[in-house]
Amino acid sequence: MGARNLPRMRVLVVSAPLPGHVLPLVPLSRALVAAGHDVLVATAADAASTVRELGLPVEDVAPEFDFGAVARGIMLRHPLVARAELAGNGGTRGVGLLFGAVNARLVNAVRDVTEQFRPQVVVAEPLAVAGLIAAAGYGVPAVRHETNLFDGAELAAAAAGPVLRKLSIDRLPEPAAVIQVLPASVVGERPGWPMRYEAPAPAAVPSWLAETPNRPRILVSRSTVGGPGNASIMRPLVIAAAEVDAEIVLVRPEPGLPAELPDNVRTIGWVSLDAVLPTCTGIVHHGGAGTVLAAFAAGVPQLVVPGPGDRRYNAELVARIGAGLCVSAREVAAEHLRRLITDDGLRRVSVTIQDQLAARPASAEVAARVATLG
Incomplete structure:
Protein backbone atom coordinates (compact mmCIF):
# COMPACT_ATOMS: atom_id res chain seq x y z
CA MET A 1 0.00 0.00 0.00
CA GLY A 2 1.47 3.40 -0.95
CA ALA A 3 1.88 6.16 1.61
CA ARG A 4 -0.64 8.32 -0.29
CA ASN A 5 -3.38 5.75 0.39
CA LEU A 6 -2.87 5.95 4.14
CA PRO A 7 -4.57 8.49 6.42
CA ARG A 8 -2.75 11.78 6.84
CA MET A 9 -0.78 11.77 10.07
CA ARG A 10 1.63 13.87 12.10
CA VAL A 11 5.28 12.86 12.42
CA LEU A 12 7.69 14.52 14.84
CA VAL A 13 11.36 14.26 13.81
CA VAL A 14 13.90 14.85 16.60
CA SER A 15 17.60 15.61 16.19
CA ALA A 16 20.51 16.71 18.34
CA PRO A 17 21.32 20.41 17.75
CA LEU A 18 24.02 19.99 15.08
CA PRO A 19 23.57 20.26 11.28
CA GLY A 20 25.43 17.01 10.72
CA HIS A 21 22.88 15.20 12.87
CA VAL A 22 19.73 16.65 11.33
CA LEU A 23 20.70 16.56 7.65
CA PRO A 24 20.52 12.73 7.36
CA LEU A 25 16.91 12.93 8.58
CA VAL A 26 15.88 15.33 5.81
CA PRO A 27 15.27 12.81 2.96
CA LEU A 28 12.79 10.79 5.02
CA SER A 29 11.17 13.99 6.31
CA ARG A 30 10.75 15.25 2.74
CA ALA A 31 9.33 11.89 1.64
CA LEU A 32 6.76 12.00 4.44
CA VAL A 33 5.74 15.53 3.43
CA ALA A 34 5.49 14.47 -0.23
CA ALA A 35 3.19 11.62 0.85
CA GLY A 36 0.83 14.15 2.43
CA HIS A 37 1.80 13.87 6.08
CA ASP A 38 2.45 16.72 8.52
CA VAL A 39 6.08 16.78 9.64
CA LEU A 40 7.66 18.90 12.37
CA VAL A 41 11.39 18.79 13.11
CA ALA A 42 12.37 19.43 16.73
CA THR A 43 15.99 20.47 17.20
CA ALA A 44 17.93 23.59 18.19
CA ALA A 45 20.69 26.07 17.39
CA ASP A 46 22.45 25.68 14.01
CA ALA A 47 20.48 22.53 13.22
CA ALA A 48 17.21 24.45 13.48
CA SER A 49 18.53 27.12 11.11
CA THR A 50 19.63 24.42 8.66
CA VAL A 51 16.17 22.83 8.63
CA ARG A 52 14.50 26.21 8.22
CA GLU A 53 16.70 27.01 5.21
CA LEU A 54 15.66 23.70 3.63
CA GLY A 55 12.01 24.65 3.89
CA LEU A 56 10.83 22.10 6.46
CA PRO A 57 8.72 23.10 9.49
CA VAL A 58 10.95 23.29 12.57
CA GLU A 59 10.53 23.95 16.26
CA ASP A 60 13.63 25.36 17.94
CA VAL A 61 13.43 23.68 21.33
CA ALA A 62 16.35 25.71 22.76
CA PRO A 63 16.89 29.01 20.91
CA GLU A 64 19.88 30.01 23.07
CA PHE A 65 21.48 26.56 23.16
CA ASP A 66 25.30 26.63 23.07
CA PHE A 67 26.65 23.21 22.12
CA GLY A 68 30.25 24.37 22.56
CA ALA A 69 29.61 25.46 26.14
CA VAL A 70 28.11 22.07 26.99
CA ALA A 71 31.07 20.29 25.39
CA ARG A 72 33.60 22.42 27.30
CA GLY A 73 31.80 21.72 30.56
CA ILE A 74 31.94 17.97 29.97
CA MET A 75 35.64 18.13 29.10
CA LEU A 76 36.47 20.08 32.25
CA ARG A 77 34.54 17.69 34.49
CA HIS A 78 35.90 14.54 32.82
CA PRO A 79 39.50 15.28 31.76
CA LEU A 80 40.49 11.65 31.15
CA VAL A 81 37.45 11.06 28.96
CA ALA A 82 38.15 14.33 27.17
CA ARG A 83 41.71 13.23 26.44
CA ALA A 84 40.47 9.95 24.99
CA GLU A 85 37.86 11.77 22.90
CA LEU A 86 40.42 14.17 21.44
CA ALA A 87 42.55 11.19 20.48
CA GLY A 88 39.52 9.45 18.97
CA ASN A 89 39.82 6.56 21.43
CA GLY A 90 36.82 7.30 23.64
CA GLY A 91 34.44 4.78 22.13
CA THR A 92 30.89 5.61 23.14
CA ARG A 93 31.68 6.85 26.66
CA GLY A 94 32.59 10.41 25.72
CA VAL A 95 29.75 10.60 23.20
CA GLY A 96 27.38 9.38 25.88
CA LEU A 97 28.50 11.99 28.40
CA LEU A 98 28.27 14.81 25.88
CA PHE A 99 24.98 13.93 24.24
CA GLY A 100 23.57 12.76 27.54
CA ALA A 101 24.07 16.30 28.83
CA VAL A 102 22.59 17.71 25.61
CA ASN A 103 19.48 15.54 25.85
CA ALA A 104 19.04 16.29 29.54
CA ARG A 105 18.78 19.97 28.63
CA LEU A 106 16.39 19.42 25.74
CA VAL A 107 14.13 16.61 26.94
CA ASN A 108 11.49 18.74 28.70
CA ALA A 109 11.13 21.01 25.68
CA VAL A 110 10.89 18.01 23.36
CA ARG A 111 8.19 16.52 25.57
CA ASP A 112 6.31 19.85 25.48
CA VAL A 113 6.49 19.94 21.67
CA THR A 114 5.24 16.36 21.55
CA GLU A 115 2.23 17.24 23.70
CA GLN A 116 1.46 20.29 21.53
CA PHE A 117 2.03 18.69 18.11
CA ARG A 118 0.34 15.38 19.02
CA PRO A 119 2.25 13.13 16.59
CA GLN A 120 1.23 9.62 15.65
CA VAL A 121 4.90 8.65 15.19
CA VAL A 122 8.21 10.08 16.41
CA VAL A 123 11.42 9.63 14.36
CA ALA A 124 14.70 10.27 16.19
CA GLU A 125 18.36 9.90 15.37
CA PRO A 126 20.41 7.77 17.83
CA LEU A 127 21.81 10.71 19.80
CA ALA A 128 18.41 12.37 20.20
CA VAL A 129 17.13 10.01 22.88
CA ALA A 130 14.85 12.81 24.10
CA GLY A 131 12.67 11.90 21.12
CA LEU A 132 12.40 8.24 22.13
CA ILE A 133 11.52 9.20 25.70
CA ALA A 134 8.96 11.78 24.60
CA ALA A 135 7.31 9.24 22.28
CA ALA A 136 7.03 6.68 25.06
CA GLY A 137 5.63 9.27 27.45
CA TYR A 138 3.02 10.32 24.92
CA GLY A 139 2.18 6.72 24.06
CA VAL A 140 3.13 6.66 20.37
CA PRO A 141 5.64 4.49 18.46
CA ALA A 142 9.15 5.73 17.82
CA VAL A 143 11.55 5.03 14.96
CA ARG A 144 15.31 5.22 15.48
CA HIS A 145 16.85 6.52 12.25
CA GLU A 146 20.48 5.37 12.11
CA THR A 147 22.89 8.07 10.94
CA ASN A 148 26.30 6.84 12.18
CA LEU A 149 28.88 4.17 11.52
CA PHE A 150 28.73 3.32 15.23
CA ASP A 151 25.83 1.07 16.18
CA GLY A 152 22.85 3.29 16.93
CA ALA A 153 21.60 1.13 19.80
CA GLU A 154 24.96 1.52 21.57
CA LEU A 155 24.99 5.28 20.99
CA ALA A 156 21.45 5.71 22.27
CA ALA A 157 22.16 3.62 25.36
CA ALA A 158 25.29 5.65 26.09
CA ALA A 159 23.46 8.97 25.78
CA ALA A 160 20.39 7.92 27.75
CA GLY A 161 21.88 7.82 31.26
CA PRO A 162 21.63 11.49 32.30
CA VAL A 163 18.10 11.81 30.88
CA LEU A 164 16.87 8.65 32.58
CA ARG A 165 18.28 9.82 35.91
CA LYS A 166 16.77 13.27 35.47
CA LEU A 167 13.31 11.84 34.80
CA SER A 168 13.62 8.84 37.18
CA ILE A 169 13.03 6.39 34.32
CA ASP A 170 14.44 2.87 34.63
CA ARG A 171 15.42 2.25 31.01
CA LEU A 172 15.38 3.72 27.54
CA PRO A 173 12.21 2.76 25.63
CA GLU A 174 12.78 0.42 22.70
CA PRO A 175 11.86 1.85 19.27
CA ALA A 176 9.07 0.26 17.26
CA ALA A 177 11.35 0.20 14.20
CA VAL A 178 14.91 1.04 13.15
CA ILE A 179 16.02 2.50 9.82
CA GLN A 180 19.43 1.36 8.57
CA VAL A 181 21.18 3.29 5.80
CA LEU A 182 24.51 1.46 5.66
CA PRO A 183 24.86 -2.05 4.18
CA ALA A 184 26.27 -5.06 6.00
CA SER A 185 29.48 -4.84 3.96
CA VAL A 186 30.28 -1.64 5.88
CA VAL A 187 28.87 -2.11 9.38
CA GLY A 188 27.99 -5.79 9.61
CA GLU A 189 24.54 -7.27 10.04
CA ARG A 190 22.25 -4.91 11.93
CA PRO A 191 18.49 -5.31 12.31
CA GLY A 192 16.17 -2.74 10.79
CA TRP A 193 14.52 -1.45 7.65
CA PRO A 194 17.09 -0.75 4.90
CA MET A 195 16.94 2.65 3.26
CA ARG A 196 18.94 4.19 0.44
CA TYR A 197 21.26 7.10 1.15
CA GLU A 198 19.90 10.24 -0.51
CA ALA A 199 21.25 13.78 -0.61
CA PRO A 200 19.51 16.06 1.90
CA ALA A 201 18.57 18.57 -0.81
CA PRO A 202 19.37 19.39 -4.44
CA ALA A 203 22.09 21.98 -4.80
CA ALA A 204 23.55 24.03 -7.62
CA VAL A 205 27.32 24.12 -8.11
CA PRO A 206 29.57 26.30 -10.28
Whole structure:
Protein backbone atom coordinates (compact mmCIF):
# COMPACT_ATOMS: atom_id res chain seq x y z
CA MET A 1 0.00 0.00 0.00
CA GLY A 2 1.47 3.40 -0.95
CA ALA A 3 1.88 6.16 1.61
CA ARG A 4 -0.64 8.32 -0.29
CA ASN A 5 -3.38 5.75 0.39
CA LEU A 6 -2.87 5.95 4.14
CA PRO A 7 -4.57 8.49 6.42
CA ARG A 8 -2.75 11.78 6.84
CA MET A 9 -0.78 11.77 10.07
CA ARG A 10 1.63 13.87 12.10
CA VAL A 11 5.28 12.86 12.42
CA LEU A 12 7.69 14.52 14.84
CA VAL A 13 11.36 14.26 13.81
CA VAL A 14 13.90 14.85 16.60
CA SER A 15 17.60 15.61 16.19
CA ALA A 16 20.51 16.71 18.34
CA PRO A 17 21.32 20.41 17.75
CA LEU A 18 24.02 19.99 15.08
CA PRO A 19 23.57 20.26 11.28
CA GLY A 20 25.43 17.01 10.72
CA HIS A 21 22.88 15.20 12.87
CA VAL A 22 19.73 16.65 11.33
CA LEU A 23 20.70 16.56 7.65
CA PRO A 24 20.52 12.73 7.36
CA LEU A 25 16.91 12.93 8.58
CA VAL A 26 15.88 15.33 5.81
CA PRO A 27 15.27 12.81 2.96
CA LEU A 28 12.79 10.79 5.02
CA SER A 29 11.17 13.99 6.31
CA ARG A 30 10.75 15.25 2.74
CA ALA A 31 9.33 11.89 1.64
CA LEU A 32 6.76 12.00 4.44
CA VAL A 33 5.74 15.53 3.43
CA ALA A 34 5.49 14.47 -0.23
CA ALA A 35 3.19 11.62 0.85
CA GLY A 36 0.83 14.15 2.43
CA HIS A 37 1.80 13.87 6.08
CA ASP A 38 2.45 16.72 8.52
CA VAL A 39 6.08 16.78 9.64
CA LEU A 40 7.66 18.90 12.37
CA VAL A 41 11.39 18.79 13.11
CA ALA A 42 12.37 19.43 16.73
CA THR A 43 15.99 20.47 17.20
CA ALA A 44 17.93 23.59 18.19
CA ALA A 45 20.69 26.07 17.39
CA ASP A 46 22.45 25.68 14.01
CA ALA A 47 20.48 22.53 13.22
CA ALA A 48 17.21 24.45 13.48
CA SER A 49 18.53 27.12 11.11
CA THR A 50 19.63 24.42 8.66
CA VAL A 51 16.17 22.83 8.63
CA ARG A 52 14.50 26.21 8.22
CA GLU A 53 16.70 27.01 5.21
CA LEU A 54 15.66 23.70 3.63
CA GLY A 55 12.01 24.65 3.89
CA LEU A 56 10.83 22.10 6.46
CA PRO A 57 8.72 23.10 9.49
CA VAL A 58 10.95 23.29 12.57
CA GLU A 59 10.53 23.95 16.26
CA ASP A 60 13.63 25.36 17.94
CA VAL A 61 13.43 23.68 21.33
CA ALA A 62 16.35 25.71 22.76
CA PRO A 63 16.89 29.01 20.91
CA GLU A 64 19.88 30.01 23.07
CA PHE A 65 21.48 26.56 23.16
CA ASP A 66 25.30 26.63 23.07
CA PHE A 67 26.65 23.21 22.12
CA GLY A 68 30.25 24.37 22.56
CA ALA A 69 29.61 25.46 26.14
CA VAL A 70 28.11 22.07 26.99
CA ALA A 71 31.07 20.29 25.39
CA ARG A 72 33.60 22.42 27.30
CA GLY A 73 31.80 21.72 30.56
CA ILE A 74 31.94 17.97 29.97
CA MET A 75 35.64 18.13 29.10
CA LEU A 76 36.47 20.08 32.25
CA ARG A 77 34.54 17.69 34.49
CA HIS A 78 35.90 14.54 32.82
CA PRO A 79 39.50 15.28 31.76
CA LEU A 80 40.49 11.65 31.15
CA VAL A 81 37.45 11.06 28.96
CA ALA A 82 38.15 14.33 27.17
CA ARG A 83 41.71 13.23 26.44
CA ALA A 84 40.47 9.95 24.99
CA GLU A 85 37.86 11.77 22.90
CA LEU A 86 40.42 14.17 21.44
CA ALA A 87 42.55 11.19 20.48
CA GLY A 88 39.52 9.45 18.97
CA ASN A 89 39.82 6.56 21.43
CA GLY A 90 36.82 7.30 23.64
CA GLY A 91 34.44 4.78 22.13
CA THR A 92 30.89 5.61 23.14
CA ARG A 93 31.68 6.85 26.66
CA GLY A 94 32.59 10.41 25.72
CA VAL A 95 29.75 10.60 23.20
CA GLY A 96 27.38 9.38 25.88
CA LEU A 97 28.50 11.99 28.40
CA LEU A 98 28.27 14.81 25.88
CA PHE A 99 24.98 13.93 24.24
CA GLY A 100 23.57 12.76 27.54
CA ALA A 101 24.07 16.30 28.83
CA VAL A 102 22.59 17.71 25.61
CA ASN A 103 19.48 15.54 25.85
CA ALA A 104 19.04 16.29 29.54
CA ARG A 105 18.78 19.97 28.63
CA LEU A 106 16.39 19.42 25.74
CA VAL A 107 14.13 16.61 26.94
CA ASN A 108 11.49 18.74 28.70
CA ALA A 109 11.13 21.01 25.68
CA VAL A 110 10.89 18.01 23.36
CA ARG A 111 8.19 16.52 25.57
CA ASP A 112 6.31 19.85 25.48
CA VAL A 113 6.49 19.94 21.67
CA THR A 114 5.24 16.36 21.55
CA GLU A 115 2.23 17.24 23.70
CA GLN A 116 1.46 20.29 21.53
CA PHE A 117 2.03 18.69 18.11
CA ARG A 118 0.34 15.38 19.02
CA PRO A 119 2.25 13.13 16.59
CA GLN A 120 1.23 9.62 15.65
CA VAL A 121 4.90 8.65 15.19
CA VAL A 122 8.21 10.08 16.41
CA VAL A 123 11.42 9.63 14.36
CA ALA A 124 14.70 10.27 16.19
CA GLU A 125 18.36 9.90 15.37
CA PRO A 126 20.41 7.77 17.83
CA LEU A 127 21.81 10.71 19.80
CA ALA A 128 18.41 12.37 20.20
CA VAL A 129 17.13 10.01 22.88
CA ALA A 130 14.85 12.81 24.10
CA GLY A 131 12.67 11.90 21.12
CA LEU A 132 12.40 8.24 22.13
CA ILE A 133 11.52 9.20 25.70
CA ALA A 134 8.96 11.78 24.60
CA ALA A 135 7.31 9.24 22.28
CA ALA A 136 7.03 6.68 25.06
CA GLY A 137 5.63 9.27 27.45
CA TYR A 138 3.02 10.32 24.92
CA GLY A 139 2.18 6.72 24.06
CA VAL A 140 3.13 6.66 20.37
CA PRO A 141 5.64 4.49 18.46
CA ALA A 142 9.15 5.73 17.82
CA VAL A 143 11.55 5.03 14.96
CA ARG A 144 15.31 5.22 15.48
CA HIS A 145 16.85 6.52 12.25
CA GLU A 146 20.48 5.37 12.11
CA THR A 147 22.89 8.07 10.94
CA ASN A 148 26.30 6.84 12.18
CA LEU A 149 28.88 4.17 11.52
CA PHE A 150 28.73 3.32 15.23
CA ASP A 151 25.83 1.07 16.18
CA GLY A 152 22.85 3.29 16.93
CA ALA A 153 21.60 1.13 19.80
CA GLU A 154 24.96 1.52 21.57
CA LEU A 155 24.99 5.28 20.99
CA ALA A 156 21.45 5.71 22.27
CA ALA A 157 22.16 3.62 25.36
CA ALA A 158 25.29 5.65 26.09
CA ALA A 159 23.46 8.97 25.78
CA ALA A 160 20.39 7.92 27.75
CA GLY A 161 21.88 7.82 31.26
CA PRO A 162 21.63 11.49 32.30
CA VAL A 163 18.10 11.81 30.88
CA LEU A 164 16.87 8.65 32.58
CA ARG A 165 18.28 9.82 35.91
CA LYS A 166 16.77 13.27 35.47
CA LEU A 167 13.31 11.84 34.80
CA SER A 168 13.62 8.84 37.18
CA ILE A 169 13.03 6.39 34.32
CA ASP A 170 14.44 2.87 34.63
CA ARG A 171 15.42 2.25 31.01
CA LEU A 172 15.38 3.72 27.54
CA PRO A 173 12.21 2.76 25.63
CA GLU A 174 12.78 0.42 22.70
CA PRO A 175 11.86 1.85 19.27
CA ALA A 176 9.07 0.26 17.26
CA ALA A 177 11.35 0.20 14.20
CA VAL A 178 14.91 1.04 13.15
CA ILE A 179 16.02 2.50 9.82
CA GLN A 180 19.43 1.36 8.57
CA VAL A 181 21.18 3.29 5.80
CA LEU A 182 24.51 1.46 5.66
CA PRO A 183 24.86 -2.05 4.18
CA ALA A 184 26.27 -5.06 6.00
CA SER A 185 29.48 -4.84 3.96
CA VAL A 186 30.28 -1.64 5.88
CA VAL A 187 28.87 -2.11 9.38
CA GLY A 188 27.99 -5.79 9.61
CA GLU A 189 24.54 -7.27 10.04
CA ARG A 190 22.25 -4.91 11.93
CA PRO A 191 18.49 -5.31 12.31
CA GLY A 192 16.17 -2.74 10.79
CA TRP A 193 14.52 -1.45 7.65
CA PRO A 194 17.09 -0.75 4.90
CA MET A 195 16.94 2.65 3.26
CA ARG A 196 18.94 4.19 0.44
CA TYR A 197 21.26 7.10 1.15
CA GLU A 198 19.90 10.24 -0.51
CA ALA A 199 21.25 13.78 -0.61
CA PRO A 200 19.51 16.06 1.90
CA ALA A 201 18.57 18.57 -0.81
CA PRO A 202 19.37 19.39 -4.44
CA ALA A 203 22.09 21.98 -4.80
CA ALA A 204 23.55 24.03 -7.62
CA VAL A 205 27.32 24.12 -8.11
CA PRO A 206 29.57 26.30 -10.28
CA SER A 207 29.81 25.08 -13.86
CA TRP A 208 33.50 24.20 -13.53
CA LEU A 209 32.71 21.88 -10.61
CA ALA A 210 29.68 20.31 -12.28
CA GLU A 211 31.83 18.99 -15.12
CA THR A 212 34.24 16.06 -14.86
CA PRO A 213 37.75 17.45 -15.53
CA ASN A 214 40.30 16.03 -17.96
CA ARG A 215 42.49 14.82 -15.12
CA PRO A 216 41.60 13.35 -11.72
CA ARG A 217 39.91 15.67 -9.23
CA ILE A 218 40.49 15.35 -5.49
CA LEU A 219 38.00 17.11 -3.25
CA VAL A 220 39.24 18.19 0.18
CA SER A 221 36.69 18.86 2.92
CA ARG A 222 37.10 19.72 6.60
CA SER A 223 34.80 19.61 9.59
CA THR A 224 32.05 22.18 10.05
CA VAL A 225 32.44 21.80 13.83
CA GLY A 226 35.27 23.76 15.40
CA GLY A 227 37.15 22.81 18.53
CA PRO A 228 40.34 21.17 19.81
CA GLY A 229 41.73 18.09 18.15
CA ASN A 230 40.99 19.18 14.60
CA ALA A 231 44.38 18.96 12.91
CA SER A 232 45.00 20.85 9.69
CA ILE A 233 44.00 18.79 6.68
CA MET A 234 44.71 21.28 3.93
CA ARG A 235 48.22 22.56 4.70
CA PRO A 236 49.95 19.22 4.08
CA LEU A 237 47.91 18.76 0.90
CA VAL A 238 48.99 22.12 -0.45
CA ILE A 239 52.61 21.14 0.18
CA ALA A 240 52.16 17.81 -1.63
CA ALA A 241 49.97 19.11 -4.47
CA ALA A 242 52.75 20.03 -6.90
CA GLU A 243 53.86 16.38 -7.00
CA VAL A 244 50.40 15.04 -7.90
CA ASP A 245 48.89 15.07 -11.39
CA ALA A 246 45.39 16.02 -10.26
CA GLU A 247 43.14 18.99 -9.72
CA ILE A 248 42.81 19.53 -5.98
CA VAL A 249 39.76 21.48 -4.76
CA LEU A 250 39.76 22.85 -1.21
CA VAL A 251 36.24 23.30 0.18
CA ARG A 252 36.05 26.14 2.74
CA PRO A 253 39.84 26.69 2.84
CA GLU A 254 41.46 26.70 6.26
CA PRO A 255 42.85 29.97 7.61
CA GLY A 256 46.58 30.39 7.29
CA LEU A 257 47.11 28.74 3.90
CA PRO A 258 49.75 30.33 1.62
CA ALA A 259 48.52 33.33 -0.34
CA GLU A 260 49.79 31.70 -3.54
CA LEU A 261 48.64 28.12 -4.05
CA PRO A 262 50.08 25.61 -6.57
CA ASP A 263 48.57 25.87 -10.06
CA ASN A 264 46.61 22.63 -9.62
CA VAL A 265 44.92 23.77 -6.39
CA ARG A 266 41.58 25.59 -6.50
CA THR A 267 39.32 26.78 -3.71
CA ILE A 268 35.60 27.20 -3.16
CA GLY A 269 33.36 28.14 -0.26
CA TRP A 270 30.56 25.96 1.04
CA VAL A 271 29.36 23.49 -1.58
CA SER A 272 27.19 20.36 -1.52
CA LEU A 273 29.51 17.36 -1.44
CA ASP A 274 26.72 15.20 -2.86
CA ALA A 275 26.53 17.46 -5.92
CA VAL A 276 30.29 17.59 -6.53
CA LEU A 277 31.51 14.09 -5.65
CA PRO A 278 30.24 12.44 -8.88
CA THR A 279 32.86 14.50 -10.77
CA CYS A 280 35.69 13.48 -8.41
CA THR A 281 38.20 10.64 -8.41
CA GLY A 282 38.86 10.84 -4.67
CA ILE A 283 38.10 12.80 -1.53
CA VAL A 284 40.23 13.76 1.46
CA HIS A 285 38.26 14.60 4.59
CA HIS A 286 38.05 14.71 8.40
CA GLY A 287 36.06 11.52 8.98
CA GLY A 288 32.59 12.85 9.73
CA ALA A 289 29.89 10.22 9.25
CA GLY A 290 27.96 12.36 6.77
CA THR A 291 30.99 12.82 4.53
CA VAL A 292 31.83 9.11 4.69
CA LEU A 293 28.27 8.29 3.60
CA ALA A 294 28.31 10.83 0.77
CA ALA A 295 31.56 9.35 -0.56
CA PHE A 296 30.15 5.80 -0.35
CA ALA A 297 27.05 6.91 -2.26
CA ALA A 298 29.21 8.44 -5.00
CA GLY A 299 31.53 5.42 -5.21
CA VAL A 300 34.56 7.63 -4.53
CA PRO A 301 37.66 6.36 -2.66
CA GLN A 302 38.45 8.27 0.52
CA LEU A 303 41.56 9.41 2.35
CA VAL A 304 40.32 9.98 5.88
CA VAL A 305 42.32 11.91 8.46
CA PRO A 306 41.45 10.51 11.91
CA GLY A 307 40.32 13.02 14.49
CA PRO A 308 38.39 13.39 17.74
CA GLY A 309 35.09 11.75 18.63
CA ASP A 310 33.96 9.09 16.16
CA ARG A 311 36.27 10.26 13.41
CA ARG A 312 39.13 7.87 14.17
CA TYR A 313 36.69 4.97 14.28
CA ASN A 314 35.20 6.07 10.94
CA ALA A 315 38.63 6.52 9.33
CA GLU A 316 39.86 3.12 10.45
CA LEU A 317 36.63 1.44 9.32
CA VAL A 318 36.92 2.95 5.82
CA ALA A 319 40.48 1.64 5.56
CA ARG A 320 39.59 -1.75 7.05
CA ILE A 321 36.90 -2.49 4.47
CA GLY A 322 39.19 -1.35 1.64
CA ALA A 323 37.27 1.75 0.55
CA GLY A 324 40.04 4.20 1.34
CA LEU A 325 43.08 5.17 3.36
CA CYS A 326 43.48 6.26 6.98
CA VAL A 327 46.39 8.69 7.26
CA SER A 328 47.16 11.18 10.03
CA ALA A 329 47.34 14.84 9.00
CA ARG A 330 51.06 15.12 9.69
CA GLU A 331 51.81 12.07 7.51
CA VAL A 332 49.74 12.95 4.42
CA ALA A 333 52.07 13.00 1.42
CA ALA A 334 51.96 12.96 -2.37
CA GLU A 335 52.23 9.15 -2.42
CA HIS A 336 48.92 8.86 -0.53
CA LEU A 337 47.17 11.22 -2.93
CA ARG A 338 48.50 9.33 -5.93
CA ARG A 339 47.31 6.03 -4.48
CA LEU A 340 43.90 7.53 -3.74
CA ILE A 341 43.31 8.23 -7.43
CA THR A 342 45.10 5.23 -9.00
CA ASP A 343 44.42 2.24 -6.71
CA ASP A 344 41.89 0.04 -8.55
CA GLY A 345 41.20 -1.94 -5.38
CA LEU A 346 40.00 1.12 -3.49
CA ARG A 347 37.77 2.09 -6.40
CA ARG A 348 36.29 -1.40 -6.80
CA VAL A 349 35.28 -1.57 -3.14
CA SER A 350 33.88 1.97 -3.24
CA VAL A 351 31.79 1.27 -6.35
CA THR A 352 30.53 -2.01 -4.85
CA ILE A 353 29.28 -0.12 -1.79
CA GLN A 354 27.74 2.51 -4.07
CA ASP A 355 25.82 -0.22 -5.90
CA GLN A 356 24.65 -1.76 -2.63
CA LEU A 357 23.37 1.61 -1.41
CA ALA A 358 21.59 2.30 -4.69
CA ALA A 359 19.79 -1.06 -4.48
CA ARG A 360 18.21 -0.23 -1.11
CA PRO A 361 14.62 1.08 -0.87
CA ALA A 362 14.17 4.78 -1.48
CA SER A 363 13.05 7.12 1.30
CA ALA A 364 9.53 7.22 -0.21
CA GLU A 365 9.18 3.46 0.31
CA VAL A 366 10.42 3.71 3.90
CA ALA A 367 8.08 6.65 4.53
CA ALA A 368 5.21 4.35 3.59
CA ARG A 369 6.37 1.83 6.21
CA VAL A 370 6.68 4.54 8.84
CA ALA A 371 3.11 5.59 8.05
CA THR A 372 1.83 2.13 8.94
CA LEU A 373 3.01 2.61 12.54
CA GLY A 374 0.73 5.53 13.30
